Amino acid sequence: MPRTQKGFLFDPNRCLGCRACIMACAAGKDLPPGIYLRHVTRQEFRKGTQIIQYYLSTSCNHCVNPECLRLCPEQAFRKRRDGIVLHDLSKCNGCGDCTRSCPFEAPIVNPTTGKAIKCDFCYDKLDEGEIPFCVAACPVQALRQIDIWHLKSQAPDTVKRLHGIITLQITRPSIRYHALKSGKQILRDPVRKGDEYENGNL
Amino acid sequence: MEFIYNNICSSDCRSSCRIKTKVQKGRIISIQGDPIDEFTLGSLCAKGYAHLQRIYAPDRITYPMKQMGKGTGNWVRISWEQALREIAQKLIEIRAKHKTLLPVCLNKYLGTMGLLSRSIDGFFNSIGYITLMTGSPCVATGVDALTLSFGACKKPPPEDMLNAGLIVIWGCNPAWTTPHQMRLVFDAREKGATVVVIDPVLTATAARSDLYVQIKPGTDWALARGIAKILVEENLMDQQFVAENTNGWESCKNSLEQLNLDEVASATEVPVAEIKKLAHLIGNTKPMTIWLGAGVQHTSMGGQGFRAIADLAAITGNIGIPGGNIHYGTFDSWGFAGEFTSLEPPDGSKGIPDGEGHYQHRQVGTGRFAELKTMDPPIDFLWVASHNPVAQAPDSNAVKQALASIETVVVADLSLTSTARYADYFLPVASHYEYEDIVVSYWDYGAAVNQKAIEPLGESKSDFEIMRELAVVLNKLAPGFSTFPTDRDATQWLDLEMKPLYPKLGITHYRELINQYRRVDLPRVPWQDREFLTPSGKYEFLTAPCTPLIHASEEVGDYPFRLLPIRSFATLNSQYRNFVSMEELSGRSKVLVNPKTALSKGIEEGTRVKVYNQLGEIVLPAGLSNCIPPDIVSVYIGCDAKEVELNSIIALIDTDLGQLCSGAKGLAFNNTFVNLVRV
Numbered sequence: 001m002p003r004t005q006k007g008f009l010f011d012p013n014r015c016l017g018c019r020a021c022i023m024a025c026a027a028g029k030d031l032p033p034g035i036y037l038r039h040v041t042r043q044e045f046r047k048g049t050q051i052i053q054y055y056l057s058t059s060c061n062h063c064v065n066p067e068c069l070r071l072c073p074e075q076a077f078r079k080r081r082d083g084i085v086l087h088d089l090s091k092c093n094g095c096g097d098c099t100r101s102c103p104f105e106a107p108i109v110n111p112t113t114g115k116a117i118k119c120d121f122c123y124d125k126l127d128e129g130e131i132p133f134c135v136a137a138c139p140v141q142a143l144r145q146i147d148i149w150h151l152k153s154q155a156p157d158t159v160k161r162l163h164g165i166i167t168l169q170i171t172r173p174s175i176r177y178h179a180l181k182s183g184k185q186i187l188r189d190p191v192r193k194g195d196e197y198e199n200g201n202l
Numbered sequence: 203m204e205f206i207y208n209n210i211c212s213s214d215c216r217s218s219c220r221i222k223t224k225v226q227k228g229r230i231i232s233i234q235g236d237p238i239d240e241f242t243l244g245s246l247c248a249k250g251y252a253h254l255q256r257i258y259a260p261d262r263i264t265y266p267m268k269q270m271g272k273g274t275g276n277w278v279r280i281s282w283e284q285a286l287r288e289i290a291q292k293l294i295e296i297r298a299k300h301k302t303l304l305p306v307c308l309n310k311y312l313g314t315m316g317l318l319s320r321s322i323d324g325f326f327n328s329i330g331y332i333t334l335m336t337g338s339p340c341v342a343t344g345v346d347a348l349t350l351s352f353g354a355c356k357k358p359p360p361e362d363m364l365n366a367g368l369i370v371i372w373g374c375n376p377a378w379t380t381p382h383q384m385r386l387v388f389d390a391r392e393k394g395a396t397v398v399v400i401d402p403v404l405t406a407t408a409a410r411s412d413l414y415v416q417i418k419p420g421t422d423w424a425l426a427r428g429i430a431k432i433l434v435e436e437n438l439m440d441q442q443f444v445a446e447n448t449n450g451w452e453s454c455k456n457s458l459e460q461l462n463l464d465e466v467a468s469a470t471e472v473p474v475a476e477i478k479k480l481a482h483l484i485g486n487t488k489p490m491t492i493w494l495g496a497g498v499q500h501t502s503m504g505g506q507g508f509r510a511i512a513d514l515a516a517i518t519g520n521i522g523i524p525g526g527n528i529h530y531g532t533f534d535s536w537g538f539a540g541e542f543t544s545l546e547p548p549d550g551s552k553g554i555p556d557g558e559g560h561y562q563h564r565q566v567g568t569g570r571f572a573e574l575k576t577m578d579p580p581i582d583f584l585w586v587a588s589h590n591p592v593a594q595a596p597d598s599n600a601v602k603q604a605l606a607s608i609e610t611v612v613v614a615d616l617s618l619t620s621t622a623r624y625a626d627y628f629l630p631v632a633s634h635y636e637y638e639d640i641v642v643s644y645w646d647y648g649a650a651v652n653q654k655a656i657e658p659l660g661e662s663k664s665d666f667e668i669m670r671e672l673a674v675v676l677n678k679l680a681p682g683f684s685t686f687p688t689d690r691d692a693t694q695w696l697d698l699e700m701k702p703l704y705p706k707l708g709i710t711h712y713r714e715l716i717n718q719y720r721r722v723d724l725p726r727v728p729w730q731d732r733e734f735l736t737p738s739g740k741y742e743f744l745t746a747p748c749t750p751l752i753h754a755s756e757e758v759g760d761y762p763f764r765l766l767p768i769r770s771f772a773t774l775n776s777q778y779r780n781f782v783s784m785e786e787l788s789g790r791s792k793v794l795v796n797p798k799t800a801l802s803k804g805i806e807e808g809t810r811v812k813v814y815n816q817l818g819e820i821v822l823p824a825g826l827s828n829c830i831p832p833d834i835v836s837v838y839i840g841c842d843a844k845e846v847e848l849n850s851i852i853a854l855i856d857t858d859l860g861q862l863c864s865g866a867k868g869l870a871f872n873n874t875f876v877n878l879v880r881v
Contacts (some may be wrong), residue, residue, distance in 0.1 A: 014388055016377035017406045018771050019787055023251035026783060027233060033255055033782035044827060051828045053409040137235070139245045139381040140388055183397075183412040185404070188471040188831050189798075 005083035006062060006121055007148040007174030008135075009155055012162060013181050014142035017042060017055035024137030025059075028122070032112045037119045038134055043164035049190040052182055056165065057143055059134065060085060060106035060119035061173030064148075068098035068107055068118075076116070083148070083174060084121045092116050103168040121145075148174045203227075207655035208236065208716050211250055212634040213774050214312035214340075216380045216645035219246050220719070221253075223635060223655045230257060230635060230656055238719045241360060241646040242382045248771055248787065255781045257633045257659070261617045264660025267628040272606050277618075277628070282661060285627055286675045292610050293329065294680045296582055302552045303330035304564050305582040307574060307608075311339070313588030313615070313777070316639035316652065317538065317699055318666040318692060322587045324542030325669035328686040329676070331553020331561050333581060337568035337866025339594060343499035344530060346859035346868075347508035351516075351742050353735025356728035357532045358491070358524075359721070360646050364390050365525030368487035370398045372511055373422065374495020377406035378771040380645070384410075396487065398480070400425070401497065403768060403836060404829035415480060416831065419764055419872055420501040421470040426510035427748050428466035429481040431458045433517050438485025440519025447732045447741055448516055454743035461748040484514060489525030500871040505859025509744040516741050522729035535647040535722040537706070538699045548682055567866030569595040569854060571604035583610045587631075587665055592620040593776035593840065596854035596869055597817055598847045614668060617780060620847065629668055632658035637666070640696055640712055642703070647722040649707055651715045666692055761815045761875035763799070766836045767848060773840035791846060792825035794836040795878070800826050805880050813837070815876045818850045835876065851876060 022038045029037065038059040045052050062085045069077035069085060076091035077098070087098075087107065092115040098107040099116065107118040122132035126145075130136075135145050146154055158176040160169065165177075209221040220236035233253050237244035256262075266285040270276040296305050308326045310319075326332050338345070348355045363369060363386045376383050384407070391397055391412070399411040402419040417425055433439055434455060444451050467474045484490055492515055498507045512528060520526035547553075553561035566573050571591065574581040584605070592601045598620075605611050605624035613625035622628050636658040642649045658664070663671070673686035700712045706723045709715065736742050772788035773779045793813050795805065805811055811824045813835065822837065830836050837848050857868035 013410065016381050016384055016410070018378060018381045019248040020245060020251065020381065022787060023248040023783065024246070027251040027254065030232075034786040036787075044829065046828070051404055053404060053406075053829055055406065137245045137251070139242070139247075140385045183410075183414060185414045186416060186472060186476045187404075188416045188418060189796075 003149070004081070005064060005148040005174050006126075007083070007146055007176065008059075008061070009144045009146040009151070009158065009176050009178075010057060011142045011178040012054040012056065013178055014140045015055040015057055016140060016142070018139065020137045020139060021057050021134035021143055024133040025119070028133035032110070035108070035110055035117070037108075037117065043162075045163060047182070049187070050182065050185050051187070052163070052180070054180055056162070057134070058104060058175070060121075061104055061171075061175045062121060063174060064172035065170070067101045067103070067171050071097050071101040073097060080123065084123050086120055086123065087116060087118055089113075089115055103166055103171060104173065146176070148176065151176055207653040208651060209635055209655060210641045210650040210652045211246070211253070212314040212316045212639065212641050212652065213249070213777060214315055215774060216643070217242055217247070217382050218315070218641050218643035218645070218648060218650070219250055220648070220650050221246065221250070225655050228656055230254060238717070239648065240719050241643070241648060243385075245382070247381060249774060249778045249784065252778065252781050252783050253635075255783060256616070256778070257635055259617060259780060261780055262659065263617055263628060264630045264662045266630060266661065269626055269628070272611065272624050272626060273602075275623070282663075282671070285629060286672050287679070289610075289612060289627060290672060290676045290679050292583055293676065294683065297330065297683075300579050302579070303332045304553060305333070305579050306330075307333040307335060307566070307581045307584045309335040309584060309589055309591060310587045311568075311589035313590070314634060314665075315641050316634055317641070317696060318637070318639045318664060319588055320538075320542040320699070321666040321669045321695070324545045325673060325684070325686055326585070327543065327545040327547065328673065328684045330547045330551040331563050333577065334563040334565050335568055336565045337860060337864045337868070339568050339869050340496060341499070341531060342860030342864035342866065343504045343857040343868030344494060344496075344508050345864065346862045347499070347505040348512060348528065348530060349863055350736075350859075351509050351512045351744070352729065355530060355532050356534060357529050358527050358728060359724070359726060360386055362524060362527070362726065363387060363491060363529070364393065366390055366395050366489050366491040367525065368396050368398065368483065368490040369493065370400065370484070370490065371407060371411070371493045372400045372495065373497025374493055375401070375405040375407045375769060376493070376495070377410065379495070379769050383645075396483065398483065402766065402831065402834060413480075413483070415472060415476065418469065418471045419766060419834065420503060422498045422501070422507035423503050423510045424466050424469045425472060425477065426507065426514055427458065427461055428463055428470070428477045429484060430510070430513055430517055431461050431463065432478055432481035433485045433514070434458055436481070436485065438481065439517050443519035443521070444517060447521075447734070448743055449736070449738040449740035450743040450745045453745040454513065457745065457748045485518060488518065488520060489523050490515070490518060490520045491526055491529060493529040497872065499857065499868060502855055502857055502870045502873050504857045504868065504870065506744065506746060513743055516743065521741065522727060522732055524727050527728055531644050532724070533644065534724050535642050535644055535649075537702050537722070539702050541695065541698045545685060548685055565865050569869050570866070571595060571601040574604050575607050581608050583612075584608045585612045585614070586621055586625070587614045590615070590619040590621045590776045592624065593847065593849060596849060596852045596871065598850040599818060600854070614665060616662075619776065630660065630662040631668070632662040632664045636662065637664040638692060638696070639664075640700060640715075642722060647724055649703065649715055649720055649722055651712055653716065664692075666695070761877045763833060763835045763876050763878060764872070765813065765851065765874045765876045766834055766872055767839045767852065768836050770838035770840065773838065776840045779840045788838070791822055791838060793822040793878070794825045794827055794830045796830050796832040796834070797826045797828060798832045799835070799878070800824060803878050803880060805878070810881050812879050812881045813851065813876050814879070815851050815853075815874065817853060820846045820848060820851055821881055822846060835878065
């Protein structure tokens with residue numbers, strides 16, 4: 001196990017769903033229009049009479065046990081000493097095994113090159129002492145970069161799962177969350193028992 | 203060789219983000235937020251990061267065109283020489299025929315907030331008295347309301363929110379429209395502030411609040427009045443502030459006494475017990491600040507709503523103190539010299555008598571395109587700049603008909619917008635990366651130079667160059683037609699316009715703003731001197747009687763669902779909607795409906811739904827969400843307009859205010875009712 005493991009700390013109590021992270025990444029990495037390495041999804045579910053709504057920003061989780069690295073037939077993936085999972089474009093044959101094997105569907109096949117592409121944690125920026133595009137772009141610091149192994153000293157009250165998140169932990173994704181808090185709601189037509197509806201795509 | 207330029211986003215937005223632009227071989231290769239910007243701290247919004255796609259958009263048109271038959275799509279590329287000559291000849295013809303330029307109409311808005319865009323108004327002032335489309339589809343109602351109450355729109359700087367103990371965000375979704383301010387909202391909360399959101403829709407902002415109050419749309423006035431009544435009854439007032447600094451209190455108090463809280467509860471659909479709790483929170487937490495968005499003012503009683511909400515700040519003495527006041531907007535940071543707007547027509551020009559022996563422009567309210575057809579003399583020539591009224595004004599079909607009926611329509615824009623499709627001439631405007639300009643924020647008062655990073659693409663020109671060259675051509679064909687000083691270059695204009703602001707910015711020339719963050723120096727706390735700019739010198743309470751108006755807010759009709767056009771993170775009105783990335787990011791446009799409504803109509807997620815009323819119909823896939831109440835359906839403004847024109851079913855309804863400051867009543871975009879059926 002490496003001594004450090006780069007990862008993300010995400011605060012659903014601050015995320016606005018504004019998508020600046022996605023576009024900062026796309027612009028910074030000069031991705032073709034419509035190709036993104038980060039995704040923001042809206043989560044909606046019911047809790048008693050209240051409606052819980054929050055946004056979730058995800059990319060490659062730079063897993064401790066990356067499935068992409070294990071399954072890639074060309075061994076195009078490698079894990080740096082700091083835990084960042086990198087993909088070597090020159091070795092990639094575009095087979096898509098990584099896309100299918102990743103529980104988070106983080107690697108995608110770039111239609112313009114026919115090869116896989118995924119978040120590289122902006123390791124080149126990191127090596128220059130800078131921070132990733134997505135983290136820098138967040139107007140409310142909902143997304144931060146952390147060292148997973150030294151998290152407790154930085155943010156003691158974190159959790160590994162949130163409602164609506166893929167619960168599979170077998171790859172040990174390097175992402176932690178702040179626990180979701182919700183305020184009080186005075187709704188005109190409160191959701192009642194029997195009204196089953198979750199995860200609308202607003 | 204790489205060059206870095208300083209730019210500033212010129213879209214009509216509170217943030218006015220400063221941008222660092224990297225240029226290589228005359229082409230912009232990257233855009234990043236500028237960390238010296240003390241409001242944005244160097245982050246842009248999703249749209250800002252997509253600016254490269256705007257500059258190099260495949261659908262951008264960079265040469266003048268003439269359409270052979272409006273709406274036919276039969277466009278022919280022409281030269282600037284031909285375009286400007288033919289347009290000039292048309293203006294000369296009109297003046298010769300009518301002995302006035304009243305048949306010429308200008309419709310210009312805020313497609314760019316760049317200072318130089320004022321040259322468009324300046325040019326039309328310089329040729330004669332014309333018909334001016336006046337008013338503001340955005341803020342007219344709110345500006346009038348606050349002007350009636352306070353005498354002027356003044357606001358604290360963004361950081362003053364950190365001093366608040368209670369932040370009430372009313373009819374506003376800043377998570378998507380002003381994300382940078384949300385940093386300060388969250389920081390205030392970490393310091394102990396409570397965040398309340400009042401909105402008909404459970405927005406991204408509402409979801410992050412401490413208390414969300416879901417209000418029936420259009421009843422903000424009633425809720426604010428109900429809260430006021432409780433504040434008075436339970437003496438949660440600042441008696442001293444009210445006694446010393448306000449006018450109309452007795453009358454206001456009397457009307458509150460007549461108010462029945464049960465009626466307020468039934469109108470707003472907020473239970474009396476909850477209104478009381480909200481009143482206690484407002485009455486017991488000081489300082490309280492209120493952030494008013496566009497939502498309230500886009501209803502038929504929006505002006506009264508704004509004033510009733512402002513009254514809550516007055517009753518509780520939350521005016522003129524740090525952490526208090528109302529965050530809405532101000533024009534104080536725009537104290538330009540007015541060199542463009544003060545240009546005068548040539549001697550002997552005739553227009554509408556102003557009653558004092560002079561002439562003035564004929565005015566028509568913004569969005570009222572149907573009126574253009576019935577004016578005397580009628581409109582023969584329309585110039586549309588910095589605006590896309592087919593997409594943005596109510597009743598798109600009425601706008602299209604008006605455009606079709608006008609002999610000559612000129613649209614100056616970056617691409618063939620839905621308005622440009624009804625133009626005779628299309629003039630290609632340069633993006634704001636292609637000419638030097640200045641933007642001053644009306645939110646944080648930051649003033650920045652927008653440097654010219656690249657040459658204008660193709661044959662495109664800034665609005666300023668277009669107007670200046672048109673003046674040259676006009677004066678060549680008809681000497682003395684325009685008084686526009688055509689030998690003055692953009693730099694000189696900017697310097698002249700900015701001169702009054704130099705002392706407030708601590709500079710002697712605008713170019714000193716390059717590489718440094720400066721704000722127009724406005725008071726940290728507005729109204730601290732309690733000297734209100736109303737005729738009485740006091741804060742003016744709303745004194746209108748309560749009861750009849752509560753009943754007036756009840757809506758009845760053939761169409762059971764209120765259609766709320768709401769803002770998406772992916773668009774700014776009709777801007778940005780043609781980007782591939784924005785379309786992908788926001789998904790296809792949908793009509794958002796409550797699952798209960800969907801069930802009653804046999805609609806499921808993704809079902810194609812016809813949304814219709816007396817004006818027309820649009821067809822969109824359904825998106826289901828409990829965040830939308832059952833009697834409301836919602837569509838994002840500006841999404842997916844290639845096939846669907848949302849405003850074709852938005853009714854043209856006046857709000858209750860707007861004429862005082864903007865010259866025309868505001869537009870009640872939130873008062874449209876529709877029905878749904880699956881197709």
